[in-house]
Amino acid sequence: GAVVSQHPSRVICKSGTSVKIECRSLDFQATTMFWYRQFPKQSLMLMATSNEGSKATYEQGVEKDKFLINHASLTLSTLTVTSAHPEDSSFYICSGRGGSYNEQFFGPGTRLTVL
Amino acid sequence: KQEVTQIPAALSVPEGENLVLNCSFTDSAIYNLQWFRQDPGKGLTSLLLIQSSQREQTSGRLNASLDKSSGRSTLYIAASQPGDSATYLCAVKEAGTALIFGKGTTLSVSS
Numbered sequence: 667g668a669v670v671s672q673h674p675s676r677v678i679c680k681s682g683t684s685v686k687i688e689c690r691s692l693d694f695q696a697t698t699m700f701w702y703r704q705f706p707k708q709s710l711m712l713m714a715t716s717n718e719g720s721k722a723t724y725e726q727g728v729e730k731d732k733f734l735i736n737h738a739s740l741t742l743s744t745l746t747v748t749s750a751h752p753e754d755s756s757f758y759i760c761s762g763r764g765g766s767y768n769e770q771f772f773g774p775g776t777r778l779t780v781l
Numbered sequence: 782k783q784e785v786t787q788i789p790a791a792l793s794v795p796e797g798e799n800l801v802l803n804c805s806f807t808d809s810a811i812y813n814l815q816w817f818r819q820d821p822g823k824g825l826t827s828l829l830l831i832q833s834s835q836r837e838q839t840s841g842r843l844n845a846s847l848d849k850s851s852g853r854s855t856l857y858i859a860a861s862q863p864g865d866s867a868t869y870l871c872a873v874k875e876a877g878t879a880l881i882f883g884k885g886t887t888l889s890v891s892s
Contacts, residue, residue: 672824700879700880702882708884709785709870709882709883709884709885710825710870710872710882711882712879712880712881715879757822759824759825761879761880769815769827769830770874770879770880771827772817772824772825772827773824774823774824775823775824777822
């Protein structure tokens with residue numbers, strides 16, 4: 667299968683700061699990127715879907731001004747958590763789909779801890 | 782709205798036992814169903830993907846079945862090993878949407 671990378675794998679920040687997470691498709695062009703959030707012992711919850719060059723579509727209850735998603739190229743999408751607060755602490759996982767694949771491929775995840 | 786349920790939430794078995802994990806979904810109009818493995822603090826590893834037209838898929842000691850009309854899938858693990866200990870996630874895809882996940886079954890295999 668195809669490979670998706672995420673950076674950083676782990677980040678700790680102070681409350682009120684912004685954090686950017688990068689998601690890259692390494693060997694395919696991801697026309698669609700998905701961002702999920704996973705709280706401890708919970709399932710993956712879809713936050714937003716983005717198509718390359720278009721604005722992201724956010725799921726109900728996800729603040730678009732707080733979770734900024736950029737998908738400017740076919741291999742890179744970024745999620746910026748603005749003015750992070752402790753309740754934003756979670757495991758964030760991106761997923762890409764595109765090229766000859768109809769399957770979603772997942773990154774290894776980013777553990778965000780907001781103090 | 783599609784909902785995915787996995788039963789049981791947790792399962793403990795001795796090494797060597799065969800086991801079945803269950804997944805159910807509320808809307809049978811799915812495009813495919815996928816089983817994943819997740820180790821603590823890690824990302825997802827895809828195990829098996831079943832297209833809506835298929836009944837089952839096999840990979841090594843794993844066998845996944847799909848009964849779309851009844852909204853059910855099972856993941857069968859043969860001759861379980863301690864290395865199989867992980868959380869197993871079931872996810873369904875509808876046309877034009879992202880994967881929708883269940884909460885998972887946490888499996889513990891003791892030696």
